[in-house]
Amino acid sequence: MNYNFTEIEAKWQRLWQEKQTFRTILDGQKKKYYCLEMFPYPSGSGLHVGHLKNYVPTDAFCRFKSMQGYNVLHPMGWDAFGQPAENEAIRLGRNPRQMVPEYAATYRETLIKTGCSYDWQREINSSLPDYYKWTQWIFLLLHRKGLAYRATAPINWCPSCKTGLANEEVKDGRCWRCDAPVEKKPMPQWFFRITAYADRLLADLEKLNWSEGMKEMQRDWIGRSEGTEVDFALKDSNLIIRVFTTRPDTLFGATFMVLAPEHPLVSQITAPKRRSEVEAYIRKAQGESEIDRLNISRSKTGVFTGAYAINPVNGNKIPVWLADYVLMSYGTGAVMCVPGHDDRDFEFARKFDLPIVQVVSRDGSTYELKTAEAAEGIAVNSGVWSGLSSSAFKKAIGPWLEEKGLGRPTINYRLRDWLISRQRYWGAPIPIVHCSGCGEVAVPEAQLPVLLPDVENYQPSGTGESPLALIPEFVQTVCPKCGGAARRETDTMGGYACSSWYFLRFADVGNDKFFASRSALDYWLPVDLYTGGIEHARSHLLYARFWTKVLFDEGLLGFEEPFLTLRNQGSLLAMTPGRRPRPQDEHGENDEKIVDWIVLKHEEREQYPADQIVWRWARMSKSKGNVVTPDDMAERYGADSLRVYEMFVAPFEDNVHWSEEGIHGSHRFITRVWRWLQAALPLYRREWRDELPMEMSPAERGVRRKLHQTLRKVGAQIETFQFNTAVAAIMELLNEIYAYALPEKDSLPENLNPAIISELAETLILMMAPFAPHMGEELWQQLGGTDSVYRAPWPDFDPDQIFEKTVDVMIQVNGKIKDKISVALDCGEEDVKREAMKCEKIKHLLAGRQIVKMIFVKNKMLSIVCK
RNA sequence: GCCGGAGUGGCGGAAUUGGCAGACGCAUCAGACUCAAAAUCUGACGGGGUUUAUCCUUGUGAGGGUUCGAUUCCCUCCUCCGGCACCA
Structure with missing residues (x-):
C-alpha cells in the first residue's frame, strides 16, 4: 500500500473530530498534565510555518504525555481583544466583531490540518461577553483591593494608534504595534498597582523552572x-x-x-x-x-x-x-x-x-x-x-x-504601575461609573458584563477619549449607589488584561457562575508547561503572574505562580526581499535608528529592479511578504512530514532559517518508515512477547538492543524538549532496521523471526505516533488497534537489552588515542591492563620507555603515561 | 555602557560527569537498478600528508592555562544574537 498522506491525514482529522479523541474531562483518578501555548491573536495573514515551531513540538509532547497515561489538558483560544486585532480591522475598514471570528476559524482550520490535538470544546474568544464579564470581574476585585486606581500622569501616548500605552508596550521609545514615536501626555488614566507586588514578583522567580535569561529579563524589568x-x-x-x-x-x-x-x-x-x-x-x-x-x-x-x-x-x-x-x-x-x-x-x-x-x-x-x-x-x-x-x-x-x-x-x-486604560473601542469596557455625587463607583457584580456596544464607527478619536464617549446610550447611566444620573467610564482595558487570566478559564470554559470553579482550578492548575515567544518576557508573563498572586491573596486560587515550566521557541526566518533606504525615507520622523535595509512592500516587489533587491533573513510575517504557509506544505509533503521537519531542523529554542530543501529529508524518512512497516505488517503477531526466541543471532540481538536504546533515548528527550535528537534517534534506528531487514517489493527477506519483526514494528509505530500522528494512527489501525494509538501506553524499554556484553575500551598513550580493545562489559582495571599490554601497537609504543602512571575509566578507556 | 546567550564541515545540527569530535539530516559525488529519467538502495563526504589503510597528522572563533586527556573547566580577547539603557 502506497503512502497516500493526503487521504490518511484527512481520514484521521475527520475521525478525531467525530470521536472527540482529544476531549478532556476532569477525572480525579488520573494524574493531570496542563500544557499550554500562549494564545495567539488571530491576524488576517493566518498561521505560517513559524507559528508551528511552537505548536507542533508542544503537540507531540502532549501526545506523548497522553500515552504515558496523563490526563492532558491542551486547549487553544484567541486573544481577540486589543490593539493588534483592532488596528488590522481599521486598516481593512472592517468591523472587528465579524473579522475576528473569521480569522479564528482560519487559524483553527490550519491547526486541525497540521494534526494538533486541541480540545476544541474549550476554545476561548476573549472578546465575547461570557469571557470579558470575568475580565471585568477581576478588574473590580483589583479595584476593591486598592490595586486599580485612576490618576492623572504624563503617560505614553501613541499619536498613531491614538491611545495610551503601558510602559511594557513601548520599545525604544516607539509603539509596540505601529512603531510610531511615543509622546508624553498628561491624562487621567487607570492603573493597576503592580508595583505593590514587585518584591514578590522578583522573589518568586526563584521557584520557577524558566530559562535563566527569561528570569533575568524580568529581574531587570522590575529593577x-x-x-x-x-x-x-x-x-x-x-x-x-x-x-x-x-x-x-x-x-x-x-x-x-x-x-x-x-x-x-x-x-x-x-x-x-x-x-x-x-x-x-x-x-x-x-x-x-x-x-x-x-x-x-x-x-x-x-x-x-x-x-x-x-x-x-x-x-x-x-x-x-x-x-x-x-x-x-x-x-x-x-x-x-x-x-x-x-x-x-x-x-x-x-x-x-x-x-x-x-x-x-x-x-x-x-x-x-x-x-x-x-x-x-x-x-x-x-x-x-x-x-x-x-x-x-x-x-x-x-x-x-x-x-x-x-x-x-x-x-x-524600575517597574512602573501598569497603565491599563485605552482610548480605544476594541477592548473590555472598564466597569466603573462616574457620579458627580458619589465619585468613582464600581458597577455591581450583578450588572456585569458591561457590554461593549455594537457600533458602525469605532475609529479612535484622538481626543484622548475612547470612541465609546460618543455613544450617549452607553455613556448615560445611573449611579449604582445613589441612583442619580451618572457617566460610564469610556476607556477600555488593554488586551493584556484578557491574557492575564485566560489560562484559568481553560480549566472550566462555559462556567457562568464564576470565572472557573474551584474544583476545576484545583485539579488542572497551575499550568505544568507553558510555551511561547520570548517577546512576552516583561509584559504578559509579568502581568499574568501579578493577577495570579492577587487571586491567590484573595483565596480564590491555591497557587501563587501560574506557569511552573516555561519554554521559549525560536522563530523562523525567511529570505526576504528588501532595498536600500532612500534619503526621503528618513523624512518626517525623528528617526535615530540606523536603518540600512527596508522590506519591499507588496506593490514594490513587482517593478523593483531585480539586481537592486537585497535579500536578507527576517522573521516571517505577512507584511514582509516572506510567509510560507503550513497549508501549502501539508498539501505538498503531508502534515506529518512538515511536523517532523519542524522538530528535526533545530532545537526548540533556536531560530531557524527556513528552506524547503530540508523537508525532503523528513518526507523521505516518513516514507521509509511507512514502507518498512507495510512490508513488516504481514508478519505481525499480537502475541510476539511470548514468542521471542531464547537464542538470538548477533544481528537479532543488535537490532533489539538498538530498539531499546532508542526507546529510552526518545522518551527522555521528548521529556526535555530535545525533539531534534529524538527524531534523529529514530532515524538511526530505522537505518539499523533497514540493514537488518531491507524491504523489497513490499515484503521482507525470508527467515526473519516474526516475533522480533513484530516487536520492532509495534514499538516503531508507538514511537512515531507523537511526531507523525496521522501515520501513527493509520499504522496502529493496520496493526489491529481498535482504539486511538494515544490510548495505548508508551512502551517501557527493557534495561537488560540496552547494554552490549562487550565494550570497546580506548587505549591512550601520553594523552593520544593509539588503539582500542574489546573487553567484557564492566571489565576490571587489571584485566584491561593485561589485554592492553598484549596489543602489538601498544607494546611497540612502550618499548624502552618507563610507565609513570595509568588512569583507568571503566568501560571507557585506559590512559598510559610514560616517559 | 551594563546584563544574558551563542560561535563545531558547503549547510542545519550532535556529542551523559572532562574520555573515540562531526551522530542524524540536507546538499554534493560515485555505484546498483533503468532504454533513460525520477524514485529507491549502496557507498564516499573537515583540512593536509603518505608507504592507500584497522595509517600518520591537524582540526570545535583567537590566544594562553589546568589536566594523562578539553567542544566541555579557568583567564584574556574577537565576533554575532537578544534584553536593558540618563532609573540617580
Whole structure:
C-alpha cells in the first residue's frame, strides 16, 4: 500500500473530530498534565510555518504525555481583544466583531490540518461577553483591593494608534504595534498597582523552572534598587526637597541638585528673575518625544531655578537646577548631584561650570578627577567620615541620617504601575461609573458584563477619549449607589488584561457562575508547561503572574505562580526581499535608528529592479511578504512530514532559517518508515512477547538492543524538549532496521523471526505516533488497534537489552588515542591492563620507555603515561 | 555602557560527569537498478600528508592555562544574537 498522506491525514482529522479523541474531562483518578501555548491573536495573514515551531513540538509532547497515561489538558483560544486585532480591522475598514471570528476559524482550520490535538470544546474568544464579564470581574476585585486606581500622569501616548500605552508596550521609545514615536501626555488614566507586588514578583522567580535569561529579563524589568532618601532643606524657605540615592557615601560631594522638569515644587522654588527661562525649558521638555528625551547620546540640557538647597552633611549651599535627564517617574523626581562620581552629573557640571569635588578615592589620596569615578573606594573630603571604605560609610551614614530625621533607607523599582486604560473601542469596557455625587463607583457584580456596544464607527478619536464617549446610550447611566444620573467610564482595558487570566478559564470554559470553579482550578492548575515567544518576557508573563498572586491573596486560587515550566521557541526566518533606504525615507520622523535595509512592500516587489533587491533573513510575517504557509506544505509533503521537519531542523529554542530543501529529508524518512512497516505488517503477531526466541543471532540481538536504546533515548528527550535528537534517534534506528531487514517489493527477506519483526514494528509505530500522528494512527489501525494509538501506553524499554556484553575500551598513550580493545562489559582495571599490554601497537609504543602512571575509566578507556 | 546567550564541515545540527569530535539530516559525488529519467538502495563526504589503510597528522572563533586527556573547566580577547539603557 502506497503512502497516500493526503487521504490518511484527512481520514484521521475527520475521525478525531467525530470521536472527540482529544476531549478532556476532569477525572480525579488520573494524574493531570496542563500544557499550554500562549494564545495567539488571530491576524488576517493566518498561521505560517513559524507559528508551528511552537505548536507542533508542544503537540507531540502532549501526545506523548497522553500515552504515558496523563490526563492532558491542551486547549487553544484567541486573544481577540486589543490593539493588534483592532488596528488590522481599521486598516481593512472592517468591523472587528465579524473579522475576528473569521480569522479564528482560519487559524483553527490550519491547526486541525497540521494534526494538533486541541480540545476544541474549550476554545476561548476573549472578546465575547461570557469571557470579558470575568475580565471585568477581576478588574473590580483589583479595584476593591486598592490595586486599580485612576490618576492623572504624563503617560505614553501613541499619536498613531491614538491611545495610551503601558510602559511594557513601548520599545525604544516607539509603539509596540505601529512603531510610531511615543509622546508624553498628561491624562487621567487607570492603573493597576503592580508595583505593590514587585518584591514578590522578583522573589518568586526563584521557584520557577524558566530559562535563566527569561528570569533575568524580568529581574531587570522590575529593577529593584536599594538606596537612601535624603532630605535637603531649601535655603530661605521651609520647603524640603527629597532625593533618592544609592550612594549616600558621596553626600559630601553633592555640589548641586537637579529636579525633573515636572517636579511639583518647581513653580514654588523658582526665583522670579528665572521664571521665564524655567517655564520655557519646561515647555520644551514637554514638547519632546520620548525618543529624544531618552536618547542617551544627546548632550545634557538644563536650567537654573535660582533656588539653593542646603547639603545636610556639610551645610553647603548648592544650586537647584532643572534637567530632563531626571525622570519624575522614578524615585522622588529629584537627585543630588555628585559630579565627581557620577557620569551624568559630571557631564552636566562640565557643561554648566558647576564645582566638582572628589569624595571617593582609589587609594585614600586626593587627585584631580579627569572623569567621574563611579567605583567604590575610600572616602576623602568627607569630614569625620574620611578614611572609611565606601561600604562602611554607607552602613554608617544611614542610621546617622535617620537619627537626625534627614533620611531613611528606601527601595525603588524600575517597574512602573501598569497603565491599563485605552482610548480605544476594541477592548473590555472598564466597569466603573462616574457620579458627580458619589465619585468613582464600581458597577455591581450583578450588572456585569458591561457590554461593549455594537457600533458602525469605532475609529479612535484622538481626543484622548475612547470612541465609546460618543455613544450617549452607553455613556448615560445611573449611579449604582445613589441612583442619580451618572457617566460610564469610556476607556477600555488593554488586551493584556484578557491574557492575564485566560489560562484559568481553560480549566472550566462555559462556567457562568464564576470565572472557573474551584474544583476545576484545583485539579488542572497551575499550568505544568507553558510555551511561547520570548517577546512576552516583561509584559504578559509579568502581568499574568501579578493577577495570579492577587487571586491567590484573595483565596480564590491555591497557587501563587501560574506557569511552573516555561519554554521559549525560536522563530523562523525567511529570505526576504528588501532595498536600500532612500534619503526621503528618513523624512518626517525623528528617526535615530540606523536603518540600512527596508522590506519591499507588496506593490514594490513587482517593478523593483531585480539586481537592486537585497535579500536578507527576517522573521516571517505577512507584511514582509516572506510567509510560507503550513497549508501549502501539508498539501505538498503531508502534515506529518512538515511536523517532523519542524522538530528535526533545530532545537526548540533556536531560530531557524527556513528552506524547503530540508523537508525532503523528513518526507523521505516518513516514507521509509511507512514502507518498512507495510512490508513488516504481514508478519505481525499480537502475541510476539511470548514468542521471542531464547537464542538470538548477533544481528537479532543488535537490532533489539538498538530498539531499546532508542526507546529510552526518545522518551527522555521528548521529556526535555530535545525533539531534534529524538527524531534523529529514530532515524538511526530505522537505518539499523533497514540493514537488518531491507524491504523489497513490499515484503521482507525470508527467515526473519516474526516475533522480533513484530516487536520492532509495534514499538516503531508507538514511537512515531507523537511526531507523525496521522501515520501513527493509520499504522496502529493496520496493526489491529481498535482504539486511538494515544490510548495505548508508551512502551517501557527493557534495561537488560540496552547494554552490549562487550565494550570497546580506548587505549591512550601520553594523552593520544593509539588503539582500542574489546573487553567484557564492566571489565576490571587489571584485566584491561593485561589485554592492553598484549596489543602489538601498544607494546611497540612502550618499548624502552618507563610507565609513570595509568588512569583507568571503566568501560571507557585506559590512559598510559610514560616517559 | 551594563546584563544574558551563542560561535563545531558547503549547510542545519550532535556529542551523559572532562574520555573515540562531526551522530542524524540536507546538499554534493560515485555505484546498483533503468532504454533513460525520477524514485529507491549502496557507498564516499573537515583540512593536509603518505608507504592507500584497522595509517600518520591537524582540526570545535583567537590566544594562553589546568589536566594523562578539553567542544566541555579557568583567564584574556574577537565576533554575532537578544534584553536593558540618563532609573540617580
